[in-house]
């Protein structure tokens with residue numbers, strides 16, 4: 001299957017339907033001389049583009065709306081504009097993005113615009129109390145907005161085991177908890193304020209439960225534990241939390257009855273693609289469900305030069321997502 005965008009490298013696609021079109025908010029990958037490592041330093045992105053299309057037919061054109069935000073415009077950022085997401089509320093569009101602050105610690109920022117394609121003006125400081133990477137927003141039917149986030153290893157989630165506001169530098173790097181009976185670290189969620197620019201309540205850790213025990217997935221269960229790339233969507237009244245398993249390269253999901261979880265592990269959405277990372281979003285468009293994701297086919301396997309793709313996904317009668325193979 002051909003990538004949606006071929007004139008740039010793009011990754012981590014967050015797709016939303018705004019004003020009847022599909023808007024895609026991806027990372028913008030670029031070439032670098034930085035040495036590859038398991039901390040992800042080679043993912044050295046410096047700006048964001050927004051894309052849109054009014055059809056997901058493979059032949060339909062995708063419009064590149066150009067650069068909508070860049071490192072130099074964001075006072076608190078030092079480097080690494082990683083996976084973004086966007087939301088619409090009260091007539092405004094909000095772009096959420098993770099980046100390292102001047103101390104090298106990942107925080108989450110927000111930028112505001114009047115149009116889905118931007119431009120976006122960043123707030124001068126990151127969201128108070130935010131940390132780690134991969135923000136994904138979800139606005140529930142009652143209008144309450146939530147942001148999901150977190151990522152292990154280079155994403156620094158494991159540095160917050162002593163509390164949401166305690167960064168433990170000892171855990172920096174490609175590390176995570178392990179050992180018999182140790183629970184995996186959960187992704188995080190916070191309610192957003194009505195103006196969408198701050199957390200409205202304390203950050204919560206989400207539980208992803210193993211169906212066979214009803215207990216949280218174990219840290220050593222790398223085929224199923226949360227690694228990064230949080231996404232939340234609703235299908236038939238249930239909340240589906242999906243994510244990447246990182247070093248085992250699956251897109252997986254769990255199902256729950258509340259935006260806070262717990263989510264019971266439901267299976268895989270996508271088998272491993274070409275490239276180390278896998279990251280996605282799920283959106284309903286014109287009555288069908290679509291998985292936006294990325295792989296490294298266009299760059300012939302260069303891990304940090306990725307390309308966005310889309311494929312249709314299906315649910316079975318019980319509401320389980322049918323596992324897809326990469327194309």
Ligand code: FUB
Pocket residue numbers: 011012027043082083133134151228229277278279
């Ligand atoms: O694009 C940089 C990082 O790679 C993202 O934040 C992760 O989810 C992974 O895709």
